[in-house]
Amino acid sequence: MxxxxxxxxxxxxxxxxxxxxxxxxxxxxxxxxxxxxxxxxxxxxxxxxxxxxxxxxxxxxxxxxxxxxxxxxxxxxxxxxxxxxxxxxxxxxxxxxxxxxxxxxxxxxxxxxxxxxxxxxxxxxxxxHQRFMRSSQHLKAYIDTGALGEVYYARAHFLRRRFIPGHRAKGKSFICKEYSGGGPCIDIGVHILDLALHFMGYPEPVSVSGITPCKLGKREDIRGWWGEWDRDIMDVEDFAAGFVRFKNGAALSLECSWLLNIREKEYQKITLCGTEAGAEWPQLTVHGETAGSVTDTQLTFPDDRMDxxxxxxxxxxxxxxxxxxxxVPPEQSLNVQRILDGLYRSYEAGREVEV
Ligand SMILES: NC(=O)c1ccc[n+]([C@@H]2O[C@H](COP(=O)([O-])OP(=O)(O)OC[C@H]3O[C@@H](n4cnc5c(N)ncnc54)[C@H](O)[C@@H]3O)[C@@H](O)[C@H]2O)c1
The missing domain is CATH 3.40.50.720 (NAD(P)-binding Rossmann-like Domain)
Known part of the structure; x- marks a missing residue:
């Protein structure tokens, strides 16, 4: 029926x-x-x-x-x-x-x-939801034509300078491991990593090396632009950086933060490097070489403001x-979580780990 x-x-x-x-x-x-x-x-x-x-x-x-x-x-x-x-x-x-x-x-x-x-x-x-943004859908369609060739390296960055989701209304939801499972890796790393893997055709991850420290999040002298949070109960990372190897030989570097001493308030960026061209999201630029000249192309699409x-x-x-x-198959989300889990284990072990 x-x-x-x-x-x-x-x-x-x-x-x-x-x-x-x-x-x-x-x-x-x-x-x-x-x-x-x-x-x-x-x-x-x-x-x-x-x-x-x-x-x-x-x-x-x-x-x-x-x-x-x-x-x-x-x-x-x-x-x-x-x-x-x-x-x-x-x-x-x-x-x-x-x-x-x-x-x-x-x-x-x-x-x-x-x-x-x-x-x-x-x-x-x-x-x-970031997979369903128009910018993502247009770039994915472009990549799927094979225009980038073999994508063998990607960078996925989601960095916030002073935005920590621990203010009163959120309570423990984001800053206590028991409730959230982790800090920015789990909160926003998950977005940018999923999107980068989506662009790369979801290669199978094999190993991860990285760090997941909390350097600023427990300090009383550091302010959050979304308001105060309880430093005493916070037990998750405030920054993570990692390097992921895939079975097909490709690699990816990931960076995400809630608190980090950088110039920008916040930025998200994925860089894809292929044998025929590279591309950037959300800028939607494509970078290649034709007849001895390097080329920079701007992809454009009608902005229909769909959420x-x-x-x-x-x-x-x-x-x-x-x-x-x-x-969005859960098998792909499992790969995202295997990588993030690998990052935490790698930081604890102080070396690269299998995922
Ligand atoms: N896709 C995005 O951009 C995006 C943005 C924000 C949050 N999120 C995700 O959405 C989820 C919720 O985040 P939020 O910011 O809305 O949090 P929130 O704390 O504002 O809201 C969560 C709500 O769930 C309720 N709740 C807790 N346990 C429950 C239970 N057992 N049964 C029913 N209700 C329960 C809480 O009382 C609260 O009202 C998180 O997983 C977060 O990662 C996604």
Missing amino acids: TMEKLRVGLAGCGGISGVHLSGWDNMHPDCEVVALCDIKEEALKFRGEQYKVPADQWYSDHRDMFEKADIDAVDVCTPNRVHAEISINALKAGKHVICEKPLAPTPDEIRRMIAARDEAGKILMTAQ GHHVELDAFADAVFDGMPSP
Whole structure:
């Protein structure tokens, strides 16, 4: 029987849920968020009233929502530490799942999520919205023509000078390992690494060498431009740098930070180096050589101001309606997490480690 409407239950009514709820609200006449879940009553009330979800469909326990609400899919927007538990329970209850990044903070949790997906025969998708930004989609289409040749080296940077997501509203969610699984690696490294690997065609990682220190994050004299955080409870890195080797001989260097003494407030950049040309994201420039002259080309595309988060939800809904595979396969998110986990292990061991 063809599905006529996708009925969604959203878990975790905090910051990012606002972006997802507006996406479901604006983009999908055939999709509707019909139930909400949060352990905090005020968060449920705020989002419930904002998006007119009836109060009898507000749940404080996700298992209750899966049992009682009439839903086909679950949108997981909770802190990282409960992504696996909620997604696995949703899959077991026969629901399709889209889950915020990181899919889970450890490779083992992702393996269990993949097993639950296989058992349920439902879609499990990681919400890597940067893949769905127009700039990413245009560059990916360009790369897929083979115009860069063999991409044998990439740099992936997501660096913030003084933005640490530990201010009061976020509490422990991001700065305590128990809740987040890690610092900027898990928070923003996951975005830039996923996108770089996506551009490279997701080569298989084999080893990682890197450092994941916390040099500024516990210092009282360092300010955060998003507000104060609790230095005493912070137990994650504030910076990471690493070098990844892939089975096909390619390599990638990764840098990410919340706090780092650099000139820029924040910048994100991916550099791809191929045998025929190189390319930069998000600048969308291509660098090569023709007839003895080096060339710099600017790719352009109409700026339709589509939000990557909203396009991502659309892709998830399309996959559910059309019975297609997950637009962001969890197997790829497993590779991201194997690399990040390798970075932490490498820092501890003081040497390169296999992943
Ligand atoms: N894609 C992006 O750009 C992006 C941006 C921000 C956050 N995120 C991700 O979204 C997730 C949430 O981040 P946030 O900034 O919205 O955090 P947040 O702390 O603002 O909100 C999380 C909400 O989940 C609720 N919650 C906690 N445990 C729960 C449980 N067991 N069941 C139901 N609800 C529960 C909390 O009460 C809170 O309201 C994180 O995984 C984060 O990495 C992604």
